[in-house]
Amino acid sequence: MIRPSGGPPLYSEINTSVPSSARIWNYWMGGKDNYEVDRVAGDEYSKVAPQVVTMARESRRYLIRAVSRVAGELGIRQFLDIGTGLPTYDNTHEVAQRIAPDAKVVYVDNDPLVLVHAKALLYSKSPQGVTEYVDADLHDPESILEAAAQTLDFTQPVALMLMGILGHIRDYDESTSIVRRLQDALCPGSYFMHYDGIDTSPQLQEAQQGYDNTGALQYVLRSPEQLTAYYEGLDVLEPGIVSCPLWRPEPGIPALPTDVYGGVARKP
Template sequence: MNPINTAVPHSARIWNYWMGGKDHYTVDREAGDAYQQIAPQVVTMARESRKFLIRTVTFVAEQGVRQFLDIGTGLPTYDNTHDVAQRIAPEARIVYVDNDPIVLSHARALLTGTPEGLTEYLDADLYDPQTILGEASRVLDCTQPVALMLMGILGHIPDHEQALSIVRRLQAALPSGSYFLHYDGVDTDADLQAAQKGYDDTGAVPYVLRSREQLKAYYDGLDLVEPGLVSCPLWGPAPGTTPEPTDIYGGVAHKA
């Protein structure tokens, strides 16, 4: 495992900073502030992404899903996947997957849950989906529905065809009745693209903003749940609210 480098900004820590968390350093706050000066909507994007996770995990748990495979989980903050799922179904099983030493150092905070359920953490790489599936199968019953979660992680794979290949290999292993939960940033805003380029130039792990059409390809072969692939605030908002769209898109799809 690589040592934690506190001299270079880190995407998980910056995202944590934007979300109002505590796990970040001066270098992360400086990079986050510089990004925000160019694209101030990024803080809204970060916070709306967590609200989207809460709503989508709630939705699939209410459909009866009791198993969650959350890959690229990032740093724990509030209402993590196990918190949401086990509030609805205390017996829910959650497997978090990441290969980031910073996230690994916080794994104990993730490895808490209800006595009836189970919460595990795998140190594994998204580029190796077979290992992920093999290790996850020790915890999850892969003959029963699983919610596969790829939240804000696929942009870290520079090549879109490779990202598609990984997604399809993971989805192919899901049994009927499973769900795919996903979001990523889109390339529709020039300020956001400029801010991302400035961030990538710091030497941190880059992130690729993609078109909505590219993101939609991740759902091929699955049945998108209404309202489809949309700006995250527009997916299942609370009744009576009028959320504003932002440049992070997500959706939920069902495997028949």
């Protein structure tokens, strides 16, 4: 189902009886768009795996650096950000349009609370730029592409962003198929930007299992090798597919690895 950005938010769909990954991520990043059930689940998770708060915040810093490079040095002016989550600070359109005021950004998510906040995402300080929001399900890439094509020109380079979302696709083969279909829609010279949690930490695995048992939308931690397969056929930029804090860190700022891996790659 797709609800265009002008449609009314369905407040009745917001379930506050179970945690939401978007709202917990917002909580870990210091946001205020969350409920008590999310804060309790987030605290329980971080008791078992304290590194998760750092992971959340470092993943946003990685997004800022990656979008800045793609919009800046690489000159991309179109962004398709799928699984954007709740607005916090330095969202994709803010970063891209600071560098390129004419940048077009399409956000895609299907969390009802994210839809309620769509107007915040749609607000652009750049009169030359475009920011649009589509309510759609990652399981249905065809609908995502159809809706995004109302704003983006897929005959020109697009930066496809799948940031921390593929773990919500339980079946790995399906997640790979979705990535391939979305990448196939991109013209040469486009970019793929991604990160997800990895399964190398017993603490993180234990905490994730506890979270999954709450009845919330589950998330699969995968191996670095599985994540690397998403980049097959693309030209991966240096320093490769690495722990996010190690991806082009700011000079003079210590970069310590965390259990979230990502990279940026160009479609040849």
